[in-house]
Amino acid sequence: MSVTVFIQGRNGVTRWQPGKRWLLLPMLLIATGAGLYQYNQQRFESQQASVDSERQAREAQQRQVKQLKSATENQLATLVSHVAKMQAKLTRLEALGQQLAQNYQLDEQFDFGAEVGVGGPSDFGSTIELNQLLNDMEQLASGIDKGNAQLSLLETVASNLNIEQERYISGRPVSKGWLSSPYGLRNDPFNGHRAMHKGIDFAGSEGADVIATGAGVVTWAGNMFGYGNLVEIDHGNGLRTRYGHNETLSVAVGDVVAKGEKIASMGSTGRSTGPHVHYEVLRNGQQIDPKKFVYRHAG
Known part of the structure; x- marks a missing residue:
């Protein structure tokens, strides 16, 4: 196949017939353009993938x-x-230690409020990991709990005799006064009928101290029908006083x-004819x- 090209010029029409090489040039340009386009497309996609990555x-x-x-x-x-x-836990341990030291006159030997004295040379070791620090703190907290338990046990053992002596009920509920009505049957002061009086009355001056007998x-501090202003104390072992x-x-x-200890001031509230203390002892809820x-020796 051959191609003839006619070129119009000033001197007329010129006929030009290119060779085969000239015919291959457009195909070469098209192939080159396609290759460049594909190369640039691949390069763009590679750059885009790199940006995405x-x-x-x-x-x-x-x-x-x-x-x-x-x-x-x-x-x-x-x-x-x-x-x-x-x-x-340390605050509780310190408070308990201070209480024990004061109760048993050990203040000069044990100062729980001061910094504990420690010291001595030490080599720098490796850094401490957080998990190791938490484990160490758990062990320290466990040691504090054991210390609290041991101090509490020590306090209980050391004060056992004092506890038993303190809650031992004895003596009169007044520091000043006299027995004005015993326990048992009596003529009721309001209606004159025979009635059971389930306590002992101690008369005295209005405002005089009323004290705990143990x-x-x-368990009660307020008004109760018939009793007026009443205080009730539980001493354990089923014993209470009123x-x-x-x-x-x-x-x-x-x-x-x-x-x-003073728990009240003597008065005449409730069903009363004058200043006095109505004193009761209850065992398992019964007067x-x-x-x-009242008349036994202190324990």
């Missing part, structure tokens, strides 16, 4: 940073919780009172004659 890597790094931050915050929260628990826990007709009360429910407790 870098973006994914950055996103993965950001996720790792967030996870590390979250894990660190959780570990710090755990550490703070451990420290708070240890502080509370150590215990206050102190009625008080003018004012010096204790509240839940208070721990010592033997001989019994308080006389043997």
Whole structure:
């Protein structure tokens, strides 16, 4: 196949017939353009893939940073919780130690409020991992718990005799006054009929001290029908005492009172004819004659 090209010029029409090489030139240009386009397309796709890979890597790094931050915050929260628990336990241990030292006159030998003296040379070791620190703190907290338990046991053993002596009911519920009505049948002061009087009355001056005849826990502190302002103390072993007709009360429910401690002021509230203390002793909820407790020797 041949191609003839006619060219119009000033001197007329010129006929030009290119050779085969000239015919291959367009095909060569087209092939070259296609190759360049494909090369650039592949290069663009490679660059795009690289950009996507870098973006994914950055996103993965950001996720790792967030996870590390979250894990660190959780570990710090755990550490703070451990420290708070240890502080509370150390405070209790210190208070218990101080109480024991004061009770048994050991203040000069044991100062629980001062820093513990430690020292000596030490070689620097490896860094401490957080998990190891938490384990060490757990062991220390366990040791503190054991110390608390041992100190509590020591306090119980050391004060056992004092506890038994303190809650031993004996003596009168007043520091000043006289027995005005015994336990048993009597003529009721209001209607004159024979009635059972389930306590002992101690008369005295209004406002005089009313005292606990044994150590215990206050289970009632307020008005009770017939008794007026009443204090009731539980001494354990099924024994309770009551102190009625008080003018004012010096204790509240839940208070721990010592033997001989003032719990009220004498008055004439409730069903009463004048200032006095109506004193009862109850065993397992039943009133019994308080006389043997009033007149027995202190334990």
